[in-house]
Amino acid sequence: MNATAPTDWKPLWLFYFLAVLAICGLALPAITYLHRRFPGKPPATHFVIVREALWLGIYFPTLAWLRIGGVLSPLLALLLALGLLLMEGLLRFREYSQWKP
DSSP: OOSOOOSSHHHHHHHHHHHHHHHHHHHHHHHHHHHHHSOOSSOOOHHHHHHHHHHHHHHHHHHHHHHHHTOOOHHHHHHHHHHHHHHHHHHHHHHHHOOOO
16 A cells, blocks of 8 residues: 555555445444443434444545545544544434434
């Protein structure tokens, strides 16, 4: 990844697709464990756990994409992570604030 730039777009996008699948698969058990160990109010549903794994699955290939382009910096990685955390926090806040009779 660091030494050669692919000239064909197919291997590059296959790498991103497989990276998203691999990171989501690795993150699912860890996120599930954290939600069972530290339950929130309301407790996380299966959709929340999969969504959080997808956030991680999208975050790391995005960092790889920016690294290949040569524009990744620690500040940019931190800002992307904070943006994803903010979006997840707002989604969880919306779920918490839903009125259920």
